[in-house]
Amino acid sequence: MAPVDVTIGRRPDLTGALLGDTDPAAQGGWTDHPPRMGFFTDTSVCIGCKACEVACKEWNAIPEDGLVFTGMSMDNTQGLGADTWRHVAFVEQRKPLAVQDPGVLHEGVDVLALAPQGSGTSPDEAGTTPTTPGDPGDLRWLMASDVCKHCTHAACLDVCPTGSLFRTEFGTVVVQEDICNGCGYCIPACPYGVIDQRKDDGRAWKCTLCYDRLTVGQEPACAKNCPTDSIQFGPLDELRERAGARLASLHDGGVTDARLYGRDPHDGVGGDGAFFLLLDEPEVYGLPPDPVVTTRDLPAMWRRVGAAAATLVGAAVAAFVAGRRI
Amino acid sequence: MAECHPVGFQWVMEAKARGATVIHVDPRFTRTSALADLHVPLRAGTDIAFLGGIINYVLANEKDFREYIVAYTNAGTILTDEYRDTEDLDGVFSGLDTEERTYDFHTWQYEGMEVQAASGQRDQEYEDHPGTKKGRASSKSVRQSGRGEAHGSGGAAIAGEPEVDPTLQHPRCVYQVLKRHYARYTPEMVEQICGVPQDTFRQVCELLTDNSGRDRTSAFVYSVGWTQHTVGVQYIRTAAVLQQLLGNIGRPGGGIMALRGHASIQGSTDIPTLFNLLPGYIPMPHAHAHMDLDSFIEGESPRKGYWAEMRAYTVSLLKAWWGPAATPENDFCFDYLPRLTGSHSTYETVMAQLAGNCKGYFVLGENPAVGSANAKMQRMGMANLEWLVVRDFSLIESATWWKDGPEIETGELRTEDIGTEVFFLPAAAHTEKDGSFTNTQRMLQWHHQAVEPAGDARSDLWFAFHLGRRIREKLAGSTDEMDRPLLDLTWDYPTTPLQSHPGDVEPEAEAVLAEINGWDAEGGPLSSYEQLNDDGSTACGCWIYCGVYSDGVNQASRRTPATEQNWVANQWGWAWPANRRVLYNRASADPDGKPWSARKALVWWDEEKALWQGHDIPDFTASKSPHYRPPTDASGAEALAGVDPFVMQADGKSWLFVPAGLTDGPLPTHYEPQESPVPNLLYSQQRNPVRQILSMVHPDDRFQPSGSEPGAEVFPYMMSTYRIAEHHTAGGMSRYQPYLAELAPEMFCEVSPELARERGLEHAGWATIVTARNCIEARVLVTERMTPMTINGRVLHHVGLPYHWGQGGLARGDSANDLAHLSLDPNSHIQEVKVGQCDIRPGRRPRGPARVELVKEYQRRAGITEHTGTEI
Amino acid sequence: MPTDDAVERERQGAGTPGTDVTKDGLRGVRPDREAVTGVTTGRPRGGRGRRRRGGETPQVPDATFTSYYAEPVINKPVWEAPDIPGYLFLGGLAGAASLLGAGAQRTGRRRLERSSKVGAVAAGFLSLVGLVHDLGRPQRFLNMLRVFKVTSPMSVGSWLLAGYIPVAGAAAASAVTGRAPRAGAAATVAAATLGPAVASYTAALISDTAVPAWHDGYREMPFVFVGSGATAAGGLGLLTAPVAETGPARALALAGTALELATFERMERRLGMVGEVYSQGRGGAYVRAGTLLSVAGVVGAVLGRRSRVASAVCGAAMLAASAATRWGVFHAGMQSADDPKYTVVPQRQRLEQGEPATGTSTTTRTPAATTAPSEAAEA
Numbered sequence A: 001m002a003p004v005d006v007t008i009g010r011r012p013d014l015t016g017a018l019l020g021d022t023d024p025a026a027q028g029g030w031t032d033h034p035p036r037m038g039f040f041t042d043t044s045v046c047i048g049c050k051a052c053e054v055a056c057k058e059w060n061a062i063p064e065d066g067l068v069f070t071g072m073s074m075d076n077t078q079g080l081g082a083d084t085w086r087h088v089a090f091v092e093q094r095k096p097l098a099v100q101d102p103g104v105l106h107e108g109v110d111v112l113a114l115a116p117q118g119s120g121t122s123p124d125e126a127g128t129t130p131t132t133p134g135d136p137g138d139l140r141w142l143m144a145s146d147v148c149k150h151c152t153h154a155a156c157l158d159v160c161p162t163g164s165l166f167r168t169e170f171g172t173v174v175v176q177e178d179i180c181n182g183c184g185y186c187i188p189a190c191p192y193g194v195i196d197q198r199k200d201d202g203r204a205w206k207c208t209l210c211y212d213r214l215t216v217g218q219e220p221a222c223a224k225n226c227p228t229d230s231i232q233f234g235p236l237d238e239l240r241e242r243a244g245a246r247l248a249s250l251h252d253g254g255v256t257d258a259r260l261y262g263r264d265p266h267d268g269v270g271g272d273g274a275f276f277l278l279l280d281e282p283e284v285y286g287l288p289p290d291p292v293v294t295t296r297d298l299p300a301m302w303r304r305v306g307a308a309a310a311t312l313v314g315a316a317v318a319a320f321v322a323g324r325r326i
Numbered sequence B: 001m002a003e004c005h006p007v008g009f010q011w012v013m014e015a016k017a018r019g020a021t022v023i024h025v026d027p028r029f030t031r032t033s034a035l036a037d038l039h040v041p042l043r044a045g046t047d048i049a050f051l052g053g054i055i056n057y058v059l060a061n062e063k064d065f066r067e068y069i070v071a072y073t074n075a076g077t078i079l080t081d082e083y084r085d086t087e088d089l090d091g092v093f094s095g096l097d098t099e100e101r102t103y104d105f106h107t108w109q110y111e112g113m114e115v116q117a118a119s120g121q122r123d124q125e126y127e128d129h130p131g132t133k134k135g136r137a138s139s140k141s142v143r144q145s146g147r148g149e150a151h152g153s154g155g156a157a158i159a160g161e162p163e164v165d166p167t168l169q170h171p172r173c174v175y176q177v178l179k180r181h182y183a184r185y186t187p188e189m190v191e192q193i194c195g196v197p198q199d200t201f202r203q204v205c206e207l208l209t210d211n212s213g214r215d216r217t218s219a220f221v222y223s224v225g226w227t228q229h230t231v232g233v234q235y236i237r238t239a240a241v242l243q244q245l246l247g248n249i250g251r252p253g254g255g256i257m258a259l260r261g262h263a264s265i266q267g268s269t270d271i272p273t274l275f276n277l278l279p280g281y282i283p284m285p286h287a288h289a290h291m292d293l294d295s296f297i298e299g300e301s302p303r304k305g306y307w308a309e310m311r312a313y314t315v316s317l318l319k320a321w322w323g324p325a326a327t328p329e330n331d332f333c334f335d336y337l338p339r340l341t342g343s344h345s346t347y348e349t350v351m352a353q354l355a356g357n358c359k360g361y362f363v364l365g366e367n368p369a370v371g372s373a374n375a376k377m378q379r380m381g382m383a384n385l386e387w388l389v390v391r392d393f394s395l396i397e398s399a400t401w402w403k404d405g406p407e408i409e410t411g412e413l414r415t416e417d418i419g420t421e422v423f424f425l426p427a428a429a430h431t432e433k434d435g436s437f438t439n440t441q442r443m444l445q446w447h448h449q450a451v452e453p454a455g456d457a458r459s460d461l462w463f464a465f466h467l468g469r470r471i472r473e474k475l476a477g478s479t480d481e482m483d484r485p486l487l488d489l490t491w492d493y494p495t496t497p498l499q500s501h502p503g504d505v506e507p508e509a510e511a512v513l514a515e516i517n518g519w520d521a522e523g524g525p526l527s528s529y530e531q532l533n534d535d536g537s538t539a540c541g542c543w544i545y546c547g548v549y550s551d552g553v554n555q556a557s558r559r560t561p562a563t564e565q566n567w568v569a570n571q572w573g574w575a576w577p578a579n580r581r582v583l584y585n586r587a588s589a590d591p592d593g594k595p596w597s598a599r600k601a602l603v604w605w606d607e608e609k610a611l612w613q614g615h616d617i618p619d620f621t622a623s624k625s626p627h628y629r630p631p632t633d634a635s636g637a638e639a640l641a642g643v644d645p646f647v648m649q650a651d652g653k654s655w656l657f658v659p660a661g662l663t664d665g666p667l668p669t670h671y672e673p674q675e676s677p678v679p680n681l682l683y684s685q686q687r688n689p690v691r692q693i694l695s696m697v698h699p700d701d702r703f704q705p706s707g708s709e710p711g712a713e714v715f716p717y718m719m720s721t722y723r724i725a726e727h728h729t730a731g732g733m734s735r736y737q738p739y740l741a742e743l744a745p746e747m748f749c750e751v752s753p754e755l756a757r758e759r760g761l762e763h764a765g766w767a768t769i770v771t772a773r774n775c776i777e778a779r780v781l782v783t784e785r786m787t788p789m790t791i792n793g794r795v796l797h798h799v800g801l802p803y804h805w806g807q808g809g810l811a812r813g814d815s816a817n818d819l820a821h822l823s824l825d826p827n828s829h830i831q832e833v834k835v836g837q838c839d840i841r842p843g844r845r846p847r848g849p850a851r852v853e854l855v856k857e858y859q860r861r862a863g864i865t866e867h868t869g870t871e872i
Numbered sequence C: 001m002p003t004d005d006a007v008e009r010e011r012q013g014a015g016t017p018g019t020d021v022t023k024d025g026l027r028g029v030r031p032d033r034e035a036v037t038g039v040t041t042g043r044p045r046g047g048r049g050r051r052r053r054g055g056e057t058p059q060v061p062d063a064t065f066t067s068y069y070a071e072p073v074i075n076k077p078v079w080e081a082p083d084i085p086g087y088l089f090l091g092g093l094a095g096a097a098s099l100l101g102a103g104a105q106r107t108g109r110r111r112l113e114r115s116s117k118v119g120a121v122a123a124g125f126l127s128l129v130g131l132v133h134d135l136g137r138p139q140r141f142l143n144m145l146r147v148f149k150v151t152s153p154m155s156v157g158s159w160l161l162a163g164y165i166p167v168a169g170a171a172a173a174s175a176v177t178g179r180a181p182r183a184g185a186a187a188t189v190a191a192a193t194l195g196p197a198v199a200s201y202t203a204a205l206i207s208d209t210a211v212p213a214w215h216d217g218y219r220e221m222p223f224v225f226v227g228s229g230a231t232a233a234g235g236l237g238l239l240t241a242p243v244a245e246t247g248p249a250r251a252l253a254l255a256g257t258a259l260e261l262a263t264f265e266r267m268e269r270r271l272g273m274v275g276e277v278y279s280q281g282r283g284g285a286y287v288r289a290g291t292l293l294s295v296a297g298v299v300g301a302v303l304g305r306r307s308r309v310a311s312a313v314c315g316a317a318m319l320a321a322s323a324a325t326r327w328g329v330f331h332a333g334m335q336s337a338d339d340p341k342y343t344v345v346p347q348r349q350r351l352e353q354g355e356p357a358t359g360t361s362t363t364t365r366t367p368a369a370t371t372a373p374s375e376a377a378e379a
């Protein structure tokens, strides 16, 4: 079962992109493959220790990503990119975490005047670590570890012109660095802003879901290191089921803000191979609220390209007809 | 805990999943608070008032676990009528010697008997031991040096039987004394002192007491947020009093967990790197004239409990060190042991360096130029040495201060003037060597070498072994008596050649472990400290570790999976003593030996088998019936009754009131920190009267005025130093690592939006923080996680300072420890870096000599002299 | 906010026994470490009341949009100017010029034929150069031809260029040298067949991304692009051919400009708030310049159709106009990628209107917005 060149001579992802929940590995050309593996990241138990970030870097020998003090709460990593495949977001909010009492009180100063746009304020413009509008005395500190979603319908993979990105037997999406020519197409294609180009070598890099570890039966490095099991790794079916139960128990417990993100196999990317339990809207964590695999619209795009081309031909013919007169 | 012990925090999360409620008491809202059910911000330095308030609540509302405290604690024990409490003396206890700044604790005794200090502590009483009765003279140097890390396994010596009132009604019984002592710690007072609203405080009281007693238990978890104070040990004592009252000691789900620091910091007190202890908490002998082994033992060991066998432990230790040279005739080489002449803690050593008395210094696994309080003093001290040896992974600040330290920049030191010869030796990391870690659960876990160290890096064991070998080679043939202790050492450890350097050999770590475990006369491995003899027939390098190599098997390397053993997991690693996981677990059963509650069963007395049974290994003589009562002439373990669970204590009881063993009082009392913006609202005594300062007076270590003293307003903000998850301590292991450096690349301070506005601090901009010692700069993180507190009617702000940065490595910044002073806890000599006072101003600090000038200007404005803050 | 009931329930929850340590072992243990945080204490209600009274509740406007510290949601393209906007511009020019060249050949406009064909192959080649230059690892360009993927417009485009450049080259060579006229004619037909695709596929290329201003403009973008290409090709003809031969070039430019302006207008309108990037910042400036230049060029070309100089100047303006449009589209896209609101707000609106994206939407469901303008353009 050679993983390379699986895209030659077929159009798996074009049709795949239109079909909702599918078996991505099979579409990638794998027969007799293991179950689809993925992550369920339960951010409600994340303690923001960043062990996942560091473990990922250690295991994959990713270069250091810049020494920048950002002022974004405890996040100095800023986001996913070529040299950050796990990123822990920190969000300070004037919102209650269920009925937790945070003990803090800020009546002396209108902090929201210091950060007028709430958490959407960039640190340069903020007088304080940006905080979502809310009541004084409410505070919760959300932490969430983000990663490549290993989309069922992966735009990065679809648009890759070299076949460098491929679908593994585990249904995950991986870059083959020896094939990538740095065209950069996958980068804006990803609706989540995951994959990126490494400046000094020109290639695109992202989470491999530790393909090398999976193939020898090991758990990914980030999940292995997560002390609170915020990152759970396993067959996607099981994870989806577990996440449902977890959501129910949180709701029962009064954590009504809890929601699942990327679990629905009928969403715009056909469901994420790495999905999340969040405590607020996705955009609060820097995630798109309703992502769509861009190639979903590709057939329509091609149709319009065809029409436009025809229009051009028509215009040219007309120009020669009319050209005699003007 | 989520910040500093994230891996351990998984068990807090698991406890939560099982229904636990988590309360986080911390001035700041941290990662821990984020996951807690209740975060209680309190003013740094006021936990005794807070916990004392809970004690008052428990006593006033009779929420104590009465049967437990009557049976297992000294609640009913009656004190002498000489004892005077802080209630009587406005904040100090009887026995205060204001000249020497020490307590004479003879008035803190039980009626009808004399109690002696805990281990590491007893020596101060040597001359007036209950057995020897040599009078009450004790020298100052002894008192200071004897201020030991008494948190090991030691108890105190007691002679005679105490008088006990089981009804707890006697006005001089501990229970009543306690009640009076804490009566003024009311919710109103807690609110005024700690800034904790009364209803939040009541909620904590209710949650805690509702969850304690026969059927439920609560645990306390602390680390250096409680210890790094001039009253640090008393913080822990307050928690201990509370947990005893609630019956939360020795029971499943209870206890007080000291989360420790470096991977084997527990190991380094068990087999100490401390000046005043020998392995297993045996005190270091003091330089009394002509003291021999017998008088040492007589002066140190109690009659009852396991400490009564101290002679066996000491002799076995001496046999392990000096082998055949140690004979009964020469007192087992007892005279080879060095003797203390006073306190030699790390900070006193710095003073000795500055005074020119200490000429050479080994810095192994430490980065004092960044990590120690008033780090400038550390650097200045090192600049006054003849030689300095640093063994570390990287060229840390402690190895490079002479060329790039802050004093070079200010011009206070010039490289060409520094005479210190600095040797840097690369050290091997734990992955590059065999060895053990002892964690906070007293559990030893063996780690195996994964790779050989690269290049010249070698293990510390290699270094110590070869250093000893070479010195012994140099001394070989010497007839000088002074060299005998070195030449007679057993230094015959087996070695294996290094693969990368075949000519070089590494000593075998397991052989050292075997020696620590000990062997009998035939050389067979021992399995329990109960086998140790005082006649020289056994050798044991550390009695509490005896059994770690039983049957010749490295018990510390056991890794039986959780699924293959019970939930206590006694087959994972090995815990001292005797592989027990919960200390004093006999207290989990009632006096009759039955579990206090069906849902809290840990060990119990099985009448049929006539044995203690349970999930854990009983921390009790297995066959001793609960109904056993010792004959009057019994000694040692025999002298403990079947209802005496605290087997290391001479009376087998847990102590609410500590009649001896603590240098600063038998009961925890709230004092303000060395530097505090508020006066002590409870007593006219402002600070811990016996805090350790006098030995440290130095122009580079000036104190600031406090409370309502003139000049205090120059430093209007509270300051606290701490850790963040991203970095480790003084940074030698994190700032030099790119993956960690990038997570927190610069020194920063955390301030509330209110403080930012008050001082014009800009988010993500720069601020300068100033104390009477120094000034540093930091990036500003303005966050609502920092909350202003209303203290005694006044709004107070905290400036939060992680202390991980220095001038070296990839992530650089000023060091918070340049701001800290040297006022220490008198028991443990720990620095008060958790609370101080400072000023904060926008912008970067001045460069060059102007930096020193700014500090001097502040000193002038605050009217600071060498006497400021040194009042008793 | 949880109700008081919920608080009460949770308080009671805290009082339930939880896990037991019995003589027989553990009882009531849940298998996982799934803590539910923040629910077992409840707030001291008195305390909150007291606090609330003390502090003024700040009046904050309802945040319409939130983000993570104003950080972009998507990673913006690593493509750079001039490589990529140049690539878009030159592709359009080449494709349309091939048509013009073929028509000129057919109608016997030799100079127009020659310059169009030479222009086409040169532009096609340069567009490839632009692409290769922009590759992170240009030496690996050939990996483009490792696979053919219809899901990747860049793959399609690479194959297209690989087919187009040789035939366009052959057509040009024959036209310039006058040799192998048959082969030249065949190549001309081939180039004119591939040309429209070359001129239009780049629209799919940029639209097939998550860049809001590009993706959401996918319905009109191909028309904008062919229009702009036609303008450029017409401009090239005007610049290079004698007045006698420029009629069709002028007509093509006119048609191109009309098409471009009309569809651009539609695109901006339909993009709604995202469309503002086409009139703001750098992108907007280029777009405005493009509009001005093309309108001026077309008007000038019509009015000054008898003047060789005027025609040439107007031709140059049209080329510049086309380039400016592409630069504008390029930078507008970058702007929309840089600011999270362009990603978040439309998606949020979609959700609020109860129309979340689904993987099947294009085949099974036609969102309301897709009806009007582009369908018309298609028709």
Ligand SMILES: Nc1nc2c(c(=O)[nH]1)N[C@H]1C(S)=C(S)[C@@H](COP(=O)(O)OP(=O)(O)OC[C@H]3O[C@@H](n4cnc5c(=O)[nH]c(N)nc54)[C@H](O)[C@@H]3O)O[C@H]1N2
Pocket: B001, B003, B004, B005, B025, B026, B027, B028, B030, B043, B044, B045, B046, B047, B222, B223, B224, B225, B226, B259, B260, B261, B262, B720, B721, B722, B723, B724, B725, B726, B727, B728, B729, B730, B834, B835
């Ligand atoms: N990531 C990380 N982990 C570490 C270390 C590290 O440097 N980095 N160091 C290790 C070492 S050596 C140690 S000793 C441990 C220390 O572990 P901790 O004791 O947890 O560490 P700190 O952050 O120094 O202090 C803990 C908290 O005490 C709070 N605090 C300050 N003053 C007071 C007070 O008066 N009362 C109360 N209740 N709280 C107060 C601080 O705000 C801080 O949040 O961590 C170990 N683990």
Ligand SMILES: Nc1nc2c(c(=O)[nH]1)N[C@H]1C(S)=C(S)[C@@H](COP(=O)(O)OP(=O)(O)OC[C@H]3O[C@@H](n4cnc5c(=O)[nH]c(N)nc54)[C@H](O)[C@@H]3O)O[C@H]1N2
Pocket: B224, B228, B261, B262, B364, B365, B366, B367, B368, B370, B371, B372, B373, B391, B392, B393, B394, B396, B427, B428, B429, B430, B460, B721, B722, B723, B728, B729, B730, B731, B732, B733, B803, B816, B817, B820, B833, B834
């Ligand atoms: N202001 C302030 N100051 C504090 C504290 C605070 O909370 N606030 N906390 C205090 C506490 S609790 C502590 S523990 C200290 C820590 O302070 P230090 O102990 O001075 O600092 P570390 O950075 O932990 O230094 C340990 C060094 O040992 C090296 N090392 C690691 N393993 C080995 C080894 O096997 N062999 C050798 N030879 N070297 C090794 C590491 O590279 C590192 O440089 O700081 C104290 N100082």
Ligand code: SF4
Pocket: A148, A149, A150, A151, A153, A154, A155, A156, A157, A173, A189, A190, A191, A192, A193, A194, A195, A206
């Ligand atoms: S999240 Fe982005 S990078 Fe990851 S598979 Fe999906 S499209 Fe590709």
Ligand code: SF4
Pocket: A156, A159, A160, A161, A162, A163, A164, A165, A175, A179, A180, A181, A182, A183, A184, A185, A186, A187, A203, A204
């Ligand atoms: S940058 Fe590499 S991985 Fe991404 S689309 Fe281009 S060739 Fe594929």
Ligand code: SF4
Pocket: A055, A056, A057, A059, A060, A085, A086, A147, A206, A207, A208, A209, A210, A211, A220, A221, A222, A223
């Ligand atoms: S799965 Fe592997 S590559 Fe992906 S984030 Fe985790 S550690 Fe990194």
Ligand code: SF4
Pocket: A045, A046, A047, A048, A049, A050, A051, A052, A053, A088, A143, A144, A145, A225, A226, A227, A228, A229, A230, A231
């Ligand atoms: S996901 Fe896990 S490892 Fe990562 S920060 Fe959260 S708790 Fe730590």
Ligand code: SF4
Pocket: B004, B005, B006, B007, B008, B263
């Ligand atoms: S660094 Fe080591 S000791 Fe500290 S929490 Fe992590 S695993 Fe535990």
Ligand SMILES: [Mo]
Pocket: B224, B260, B261, B262, B265
């Ligand atoms: Mo520590």
